[in-house]
Amino acid sequence: MKKLINNPDRVVEEMIEGMVAAYPNRIRRLPGTTVLVRKDAPVQGKVGLVSGGGSGHEPSHAGYLGKGMLDAAVCGEVFTSPTPDQVYEAIKAVDSGKGVLLIIKNYTGDIMNFEMAAEMAEAEGIKVAKVVVNDDVAVENSTYTTGRRGIAGTVFVHKIAGAMAERGASLEEVEAAAKKVIENVRSMGMALTPCIVPAAGKPGFELGEKEMEIGMGIHGEPGIEKTEIRPADEIAQTLTDKILDDLKLGEKDKVAVMINGLGGTPLMELYIINRKVAEILKGKNIEIHDTFVGNYMTSLEMAGCSVTLLKLDEQLTELLDAESDAIAFKR
């Protein structure tokens, strides 16, 4: 295991300390927790946005803290849901009286723990709403999931719900914007290599020297098929076709594109994937409003990528384009 770490059991703790050291004017840690919040939380007159989940997906989720995106990110252990009490602390810290929206990726552990935290907060009189992101079209049900998994499309939920909240919208309005994104966003990924959870010390699965996996999850959950590595264009076609089958885009429809790296893939290769995805969309007369290429929702050092398409209407376009000063998503 080749990693820049000190102690496999302290990676999340030390990452949090390193993040606070990097952005002391922008984020702070809730003492005694693994929760990072916007420095100015709770923001008066604004719905609070809380996301999080297992660590190892950086910049998800704490990289999306900032004006126009998240108010709190709860950091679980690597690939492990944060506990309800941590989520509860996050909710309390970002509620300004206007309520809190929880943005949850569809994993059984996350849903259970975020729901439990919501109940604890509601018992204290805090209004809480929840949305569950399930953008991964690869597989129905999976190792840690009933239904589809939530992956990189979650970042668009953060962005758009965050912009809505920043405008002073009500909890119901922010929740509705988040749900609209979820209804219109689809993703699919693939991996060239597995990744190693530091505390485990070895890969969670195996891929042969010439093998790749299509439809793999961000924790290494099995995908659709293991095959010999195919050219980038074929991979882009497979991922995009599966998304388009599901999203039902027509001519003149408008999308945002995210070509997401899983942590170990050079940016050069992500641009090569984007070249083909853009070509496919243009061939179908689908308008590309904006494109995001980079590491947004990673799996430690996994090599591979995911493609995300978000179908945009006027409202979603405006909210996507709105200002954000989040660490990893400046607009």
Added chain:
Amino acid sequence: MKKLINNPDRVVEEMIEGMVAAYPNRIRRLPGTTVLVRKDAPVQGKVGLVSGGGSGHEPSHAGYLGKGMLDAAVCGEVFTSPTPDQVYEAIKAVDSGKGVLLIIKNYTGDIMNFEMAAEMAEAEGIKVAKVVVNDDVAVENSTYTTGRRGIAGTVFVHKIAGAMAERGASLEEVEAAAKKVIENVRSMGMALTPCIVPAAGKPGFELGEKEMEIGMGIHGEPGIEKTEIRPADEIAQTLTDKILDDLKLGEKDKVAVMINGLGGTPLMELYIINRKVAEILKGKNIEIHDTFVGNYMTSLEMAGCSVTLLKLDEQLTELLDAESDAIAFKR
């Protein structure tokens, strides 16, 4: 070789196409070249900034195109200097009559080819100035270099010279700002794994399963020593100590910090490195003005990192903080 590519000989061409497809409103390609420029180049009344070099270091250099940073990025083949005629096309495309600054990393091929291009442009009556970045304190002279290599500190040169140019400063003033950054910036890197140039198909060097290399260059040039992998804190200490030996920072001095990933390193690990670097600086009463953590100057999929410190005075601080809408360096 596990890569998301189509043809090893076409990776740069297809990357360029993928970048233009991603940012059609922000950048354009000079027809028949591997030069990318700001969409609005040449910007009237502004000194033009040209950088570039071998590809494989993305987001360097085309990711730094935009208002407040670069006007043109010349993309060579992977780890190979661009030819003089390509650089010459870049110079011509961004000159508004106010002159052009070339920002060159200190590699023999780059220097030769950028200088030849400068002579060609000067023969056409274009004013050209050149600066050479040599921030890597690891080794004097190297495989492709006489003197120190230029690595991630180059990004600060782009940023600060770019801000100066955006203000309408003269070529001499922009050159002076760039030189001031070069005098005050130092970097050093290390690698856990080699990377594979697509056309070569195999790693440029070997590292054992438990081995790392300190002081390695961004093309895999040999460093100071190969040793058994050490804890992140020891690595951070080694890199920072070597930089501090050279940069001569005193109490109350102010710096910008860059923790740069080489392409295959999870962001989590870069934050763990930053935790220790920040602790060392605080222990010496050095003020950290701002910190940048991420992939800024990569080596394809190499796992590893570099640390860069830039000593700031009032002018450099102001220029570093100035607005930028560059793709990979929004401020």
